[in-house]
Amino acid sequence: MGDESNCSMNMEEEVQGVEERDPESNTNTNNTPNPLHEPLLKRNRTLSSNPLALVGAKVSYIESLDYEINENDLFKQDWRTRSRAQVLQYIFLKWSLAFLVGLLTGVIATLINLAIENIAGYKLLAVVQYIHKERYMAGFLYFTGVNFLLTFVAAILCVCFAPTAAGPGIPEIKAYLNGVDTPNMYGATTLFVKIIGSIGAVAAGLDLGKEGPLVHIGSCIASLLGQGGPDNYRIKWRWLRYFNNDRDRRDLITCGASSGVCAAFRAPVGGVLFALEEVATWWRSALLWRTFFSTAVVVVILRAFIELCHEGKCGLFGEGGLIMFDVSNVSVSYHVMDIIPVALIGVIGGVLGSLYNHVLHKVLRLYNLINQKGKIYKLLLSLSVALFTSACQYGLPFLAKCSPCDPSLPKSICPTNGRSGNYKQFNCPDGHYNDLATLLLTTNDDAVRNIFSSNTPNEFQPSSILIFFALYCILGLVTFGIAVPSGLFLPIILMGSGYGRLLAMLMGPHTNIDHGLFAVLGAASLMAGSMRMTVSLCVIFLELTNNLLLLPITMFVLLIAKTVGDSFNPSIYEIILHLKGLPFMDSNPEPWMRNLTVGELVDVKPAVVTLRGVEKVCNIVEALRNTTHNGFPVVDDGVVPPTRLVTEARELHGMILRAHLIQVLKKRWFLKEARRREEWEVREKFTWVELAEREGKIEEVAITRDEMEMYVDLHPLTNTTPFTVLESMSVAKAMVLFRQVGLRHLLVVPKYQASGVSPVIGILTRQDLLAHNILSVFPHLAKSKKRN
């Protein structure tokens, strides 16, 4: 504290110090900031070195979230004075928000369904009319035109207003819950574009689902509710202030994601499990319960709407309705011998699923190259896919032969020209139906329902199913990466059900299992082979098919398919995460991480920038200007420990966040002389709510030359309880700690105790602990990895 030297002089020394620095010996950490500071080890390397960011995810600075509780004086003060009433208020609000998330997600999901069913329904009815009048060309033009228009609306919104709304959004949510904040992901614009875009894209008959987007919509709603509205029109309720932190927002977004899955599949338990198995990184029993509450609300809302729309009050909605493949009337009479065909479904499904992941990866890389050329290319790509899809859906049924209706079926069922139905007449004479039109010239939901239908082994011709399967393989690969909101569930279900039926036909007399059940199992196996979920998929299928006796057989297929898939490549979500360059932290450390200590890791990083407890303003400004660090250790020199038998020591007081330093500078909370502040001085100037804000850049703060020479007491704003590891800690264990406790910064302290040693020798962040980044610095570890 006695160091009154000029800042700029310090700087010069520092420059020298850095340039001379031996990478192996940067323990001479100065308390003055390091002006030539590079970003932390390979910080953003993943992002900047990886040009393959997907559509919608612009290459931009991705921040870590503060899931750790910042225990500074102000927080402790606020914590102590929180009354019982305020705690109850907080709990009440938490539950109300969970209720609102469920309510709004349910309502919006119903409205989306309503819009899609009506738009697509009237479109299809009109097309049927044209065909009935044998005006095939006009029908084609009408069908293609409407689809083109719908796709155009969806794509132009995505491209121009909210690029983050493209795709399913599930990987980004997964990353968010892991601690990575993708910018512009949960805004009001994104929500709006996602809703409209999803309606447009699904109604246009593209090979994509509304399931992924619904998960994103649920999360957006949750995030917006938690922060009190869109950025510019926030409600600044006193109540809501408790939610202005990353921890509570994480919980809310988990609720939102579960509600979204629940709304998509009407599967409340499946929704909770999906969030648990696939999306969330941290989980508490209390959260399980709240998530469950949200999904319960969604189910009640959906049920209420279905009752409301039951009597045709909602246009064409309610006829097709929410997807619910009720196969509960299938006679599930499988025996021990059926285990062989079922195992076969699983094995082939696993292979196909991982193959799909592999090829989709290549396609997405190609699409990224196209999309990066500009907005117009993005738009053109989407529209070409839409044209191709429409042409195939309309044109291919003409290839199929007309089949005569089963005489036992009533005439109202076969053939039909209505909105939905299993036996579409299309271009066939009366009393005949076109099986391919039943599958193609309909909404995706209806297609799934038709192909899942039970007791209809002879309904579809093998050639039709083959065409269906081949078409949806191609469409599933080319559609996903275009700039519209798109889910992965439905394309994979479509592909899988085609594969299942095909397999059933190939098996022929060797099995007694119903063809519809084969389709269900095929879909399940492909989902497991591509997405690698087990429990949640199983429950979703259980809730979809409404047949508990299918459970053991579904479990069996899922387990086999996942095992087979895992032996080839990672799950599709992991592939997308990697493609987007999101620094996702895996749950299991790599084996070679046990052979590396965090000490070795911080040694290859630039020296850590520390601040003194009572620091000169100029030093703070320099630290902020010259580094991109978000946290700085606060070290006190020459203190006398109260009860220790030493006369002088250096103390690691804690960690201070960049955001808080900027607040200090903005508020000009300076001191003429170097002294400690009293507690009331802090409370007078700062509130707990202000400190939760992260906005503000150092460039926006102007400090005069006089102010530069003043002092700031950082103690009251310092988090005095940062998590630390010894330098001898292995990277594997440090990573487990980092992930399990949900950290943003991890301080490395020396294992030596001596008078000359700095009490902190480095900071590790998420980027430093990523396997990919470590390997780029320690390439020999990759070899040992391979050797094993």
Added chain:
Amino acid sequence: MGDESNCSMNMEEEVQGVEERDPESNTNTNNTPNPLHEPLLKRNRTLSSNPLALVGAKVSYIESLDYEINENDLFKQDWRTRSRAQVLQYIFLKWSLAFLVGLLTGVIATLINLAIENIAGYKLLAVVQYIHKERYMAGFLYFTGVNFLLTFVAAILCVCFAPTAAGPGIPEIKAYLNGVDTPNMYGATTLFVKIIGSIGAVAAGLDLGKEGPLVHIGSCIASLLGQGGPDNYRIKWRWLRYFNNDRDRRDLITCGASSGVCAAFRAPVGGVLFALEEVATWWRSALLWRTFFSTAVVVVILRAFIELCHEGKCGLFGEGGLIMFDVSNVSVSYHVMDIIPVALIGVIGGVLGSLYNHVLHKVLRLYNLINQKGKIYKLLLSLSVALFTSACQYGLPFLAKCSPCDPSLPKSICPTNGRSGNYKQFNCPDGHYNDLATLLLTTNDDAVRNIFSSNTPNEFQPSSILIFFALYCILGLVTFGIAVPSGLFLPIILMGSGYGRLLAMLMGPHTNIDHGLFAVLGAASLMAGSMRMTVSLCVIFLELTNNLLLLPITMFVLLIAKTVGDSFNPSIYEIILHLKGLPFMDSNPEPWMRNLTVGELVDVKPAVVTLRGVEKVCNIVEALRNTTHNGFPVVDDGVVPPTRLVTEARELHGMILRAHLIQVLKKRWFLKEARRREEWEVREKFTWVELAEREGKIEEVAITRDEMEMYVDLHPLTNTTPFTVLESMSVAKAMVLFRQVGLRHLLVVPKYQASGVSPVIGILTRQDLLAHNILSVFPHLAKSKKRN
């Protein structure tokens, strides 16, 4: 290392040092062990100060489990040299064990069911014969005698051979997965007694279920498989050596617990969720999948047995069979207005559930006092409860009026004298049935099935249901604590279903919901009110009732009942955990823990006992003899850090476990002079497998006077990567770290850096972080707790 002073001299100095020690200033940690060392702060206080240990759980030393990976040189060596084949072997074995756990649990569960159904069935048939011949007294004597005998067998086994087999075992499993090892919990004797005892107790018609015991049985099987058999007859396969650690055993026991629930309810997803929500403390996605695999195997086994027994090949099994309350034929026609009666079920269920918890707590305390008087008292208590139960079950039906059979029912159904059935004739004339006998004079499973039966609003008289409800309230309270294996699920379901039917009758015309459905919802509400599970209960009920449309209504009831219950007292499992004095670590720290630092906590503890890297044998022996610590920090004096700018420092090298020190002494791995060992010297003497053993006591090791003066190099066996916190860390955050990462010891390091400071100032264990123990030392915190 230059300190060659005599050990006994050191001791004397130490004695003085300790007595003069100011509790606020114990930083002068000596490297020599502290002979007058008390156990760590209040260690075992919970256990020894709490006389209320439940039946079966003897008051004994409870150890923490080592879930942390002990990264010493030997482990690292083993890790590096593990070949790819070995890794695959390990993975394969992991899955095989999960398979075997499911298989054996399924088979044993079926055998238990088979035995119970046959014993109870033939007993009941004989009683019916006596009654038919109007030999009421003989029937009573027969019924009571058989029940007495069965209970005697169950109780004598429990009392004499395996006291830990009494009760459900779920709280102990919950504690195990939290890191607390209850002794004799997973042995072969316990397993055997649990199986036979469970058959006896359930067949005796006591008001208890086989569900809890099945969970314990599954866990026992898993534990025995993991360690290769019972303690005395272990298979010492090379393969199995990888599983000789607490981490893998934890995973296996989780699989076992899920399999048990699955076998009990035939609810695979419910089993997984039960383990996840109620039992497990840590959870990984990979474990979710393996658990799911185990439960899938169980379901297949159960299904195979049911097919096998379908044609009466298994005696009376198959008629009653596994419990499966199929209410899928109930017309679930509830509307928005039905929300009021349903909410009422939830509210009253929540109140009743928490009331049950409260009274059961009192009863268990009373029982503990009785049971502590000796084995004979335990036995007498069990037998009196059995006599009371039999007398009530046989006598009370005589109070009920006979009801005429519904003429629309076929004569084979009403009245019946068979094994099961909804309309028992009992003492009634032909064409009449006794509704109370239908509920009481039957197995518990059948009673539940009868009371859940749908479309039978007039089957039961209100007086009968009232008697049923009152009786099972009393039985549910008095039966649970006796010395036989007993589950809590079924008693609560019985009570709840009675309450539900009663409420339905009281509502009368105000609701259209079926009375059977009311019974189901009543059971669910009481379960939620007492056990406080939501998602898993919901799924179990879903799988039990085989009716998906019940889901929203069940969720609603569960949420309300849990909320109401939580506002009164903790869940029944938490109450039992507390009664047993198991040091369970809650997921949420208490609010006042933020105001206490770990530094303050270690200050009130005796000074930490550290060892030097190369230590004299006598010092090690003394440290082991005079303390009960299970871990000792290893500190090196006067080392020169390789790249630091200081000349001499003290280094915190790591932590060594008591078990490893004893191994060193047993193997006499001594050095004549103080020097460091080479790596090959360690590998020559120790294997990784040996170090996983925890057996051995210091008293068993005899060291000669000459050996006492020799040295040991502790470096190779020291875990060099212990988790540490700074002394300024708050207890709340330390607790989160301790629980999340699964620690046994947490080292506290100084925040000061100076030459005189010891690099470690304390160790925290599970006991030190328990709220109850901290409050006994810092009573003022309890006040601040209340003030809030």
